[in-house]
Ligand SMILES: NC(=O)c1ccc[n+]([C@@H]2O[C@H](COP(=O)([O-])OP(=O)(O)OC[C@H]3O[C@@H](n4cnc5c(N)ncnc54)[C@H](O)[C@@H]3O)[C@@H](O)[C@H]2O)c1
């Protein structure tokens with residue numbers, strides 16, 4: 501098992517390997533009742549968690565929620581609050597979130613809001629959840645107006661990444677998670693890109709030769725960034741590379757579009773923006789398209805969607821008033837910001853990703 505330390509006011513470890521559930525008691529301490537929030541279609545991933553908790557003397561209570569993005573909904577959250585009340589959960593009790601990034605975002609927000617904040621331990625079971633969503637303390641639900649618009653910063657007490665859970669992932673979902681790994685490569689660690697480019701097909705499988713190294717490298721980047729800037733007052737924005745257009749695509753699709761797929765398109769858009777602004781070489785833009793295409797991720801989106809996407813981007817959290825702000829690259833691993841780009845530039849960049 502390997503560990504990555506996440507620093508800040510309340511430091512914690514991300515543990516990666518097999519047999520990590522044995523760490524639950526050390527993270528939960530004196531908790532009596534432990535609510536295990538998990539995706540309803542995945543009872544088999546929640547079962548070992550409940551078993552480990554019961555074996556350690558906790559009163560484990562499984563709470564199934566709708567799979568994926570459907571769970572990041574205010575009514576589902578309200579249902580969890582009622583369930584916590586029914587269980588008589590107090591501040592010494594805890595919540596364990598088990599599942600993909602959507603489920604851990606919801607479970608984390610439930611933990612942030614119940615009694616104004618109780619302990620959360622996250623057990624991500626998707627590649628994306630392990631390398632990104634469960635680490636860093638961002639929690640949220642979606643509303644019809646936009647993605648993750650309601651949430652809180654609530655760092656977990658620990659993150660347990662059991663690599664064995666990845667084997668049951670559908671390939672499309674696993675590959676979607678690679679988008680965030682590739683993001684970490686472009687913004688901070690180009691070795692990630694080389695490892696994937698060596699054999700893109702193998703990178704799309706949990707039994708690929710570099711799986712552990714890719715996961716560890718991506719987590720290390722995220723941990724370094726959020727340790728320095730939990731509340732996204734500056735540096736942390738780089739983790740949002742590709743998300744300004746990406747989140748708009750998810751919203752336009754009614755949240756029936758994989759987050760990683762949307763981020764992949766969003767990264768190509770951000771690269772095109774930087775290129776048109778004279779800040780990024782065409783070679784690096786080409787490298788975006790090549791690596792994303794090679795692993796099977798999308799790089800283009802419907803031409804007719806521009807007006808709605810442009811309108812939706814207004815609620816991006818990096819915006820200040822009416823001014824959009826994009827994370828862009830000035831070079832590989834040299835992220836910067838593009839402030840208030842003019843409308844022609846925004847549209848021209850979209851024409852390069854439109855189909
Ligand atoms: N908080 C953050 O910092 C952060 C970072 C990145 C992404 N996110 C959020 O994460 C979400 C995307 O996460 P995701 O890609 O994991 O999607 P997801 O949670 O929707 O999971 C994808 C699908 O995989 C299923 N699944 C989960 N684990 C499985 C397993 N082991 N075997 C088989 N199927 C399994 C899920 O039930 C779901 O149907 C988005 O909501 C995104 O906004 C948050």
Ligand SMILES: O=C(O)C(=O)C[C@@H](O)[C@H](O)[C@H](O)COP(=O)(O)O
Pocket residue numbers: 632636638640647648680732736737739740741743817
């Ligand atoms: O951790 C971060 O910060 C990120 O931006 C990581 C993103 O991959 C993630 O999708 C995050 O949930 C987006 O946050 P938001 O603040 O734009 O909703």
Ligand SMILES: [Zn+2]
Pocket residue numbers: 632680743759763
């Ligand atoms: Zn993301």
